[in-house]
Amino acid sequence: MSDQASRLRNLLEERAEAEALARKVGSLPFGTAQGTRVIAITSGKGGVGKTNLAVNLSVALQLSGQRVMLIDADIGMANVNLLMGAVTRRSLIDLLTDGVKLEDVVENGAAGVKYISGAAGVEAAWNLNRGEQRKLHKKLGRCSEMADIIIIDTGAGLNRNVVEFVLAAEEVLLITTPEPTALADAYAVVKAYATYTDRRNIKLIVNRIHDEDECDAVADKINQTTQKFLGVSVDCLGYIYEDRAVIDAVHRQEPFVLSAPNSSAARCVFEIARGLLIGDKMASVAKGWRAFLDRLFGY
Ligand SMILES: Nc1ncnc2c1ncn2[C@@H]1O[C@H](COP(=O)(O)OP(=O)(O)O)[C@@H](O)[C@H]1O
Ligand SMILES: [Mg+2]
DSSP states (O other), rough: OOOHHHHHHHHHHHHHHHHHHHHHHHSSSSSTTTTTEEEEEEEEETTTSHHHHHHHHHHHHHHOOOOOEEEOOOOOOEEEEEHHTTTOOOOGGGGGGGTTHHHHEEEEEEGEEEEEEEETTTHHHTTHHHHHHHHHHHHHHHHHHOOOOEEEEEEEOOOOHOOOOOOHOSSSEEOSSSHHHHHHHHHHHHHHHHHHOOOOOOOEEEEEEHHHHHHHHHHHEEEEHHHHHSSSSEOOOOOOEEEHHHHHHHHTTOOOOOOOTTSSHHHHHHHHHHHHHHOOOOOOOOHHHHHHHHTTTTT
């Protein structure tokens, strides 16, 4: 693991060097002057809402005028394409084939979000030889020309693939539900992250809450533990209400920010997007009409 961490640090240093060089000669191969933001979405426990957040946040950011690319890196559970309601012809690993260009594996998703399917390819990526890694690295490098923000949907837990992606990303959104098991697993992710990197840019999203107090309680619980045992605190970027609209949208294979933009879940995701762009604390989201109906009909 420490090997992996140092390899990643080297990669990041190489990239920083290249950017500094590029600035000197007046051309930037890595996106805009500020650089493309890379945001990994991860969780300790599976099934807590990573893919739904990844897809809907990508669409929300795209609607806010950003060019967004979403990379599905959840091995075995790669399902961004399902939630996008789109068919994927190729995946990341096809880039290893000579003549396959980045454009060939990039699909157009909802609202113009670009996405790359992970399929089973990503797992193999870490078993590649140096030449293959270089090829992938080179071809993927141009993603930053296509996007202002790259969102990576990682798998859950602390297996190697997930940790690599999380460590490589400059920003991490850690999603959890209020369930005790999800919290314990989220803590384990913070711990791993605190052990392998000095960067402190991991932010919490609490999904499937019933009221704002529940979000505060979850954030407090996590922070008490991380402060006590790791000496770090984790800011809470936002929350998403438990919302029938999410489940309906999954069934219809549509992002809920498009199919139900007024749902409480969608308004929460728009707030999270705003928080990422403006750096603001999430404003309070009233649960609205759908919640009224949910209560009324005893959902
Ligand atoms: N805010 C929410 N309200 C209601 N159901 C949700 C919510 N978030 C997630 N779900 C349910 O949880 C399931 C798993 O979500 P998903 O995004 O696929 O999780 P992960 O990618 O972490 O495995 C969804 O298909 C949906 O049924
Ligand atoms: Mg998923």
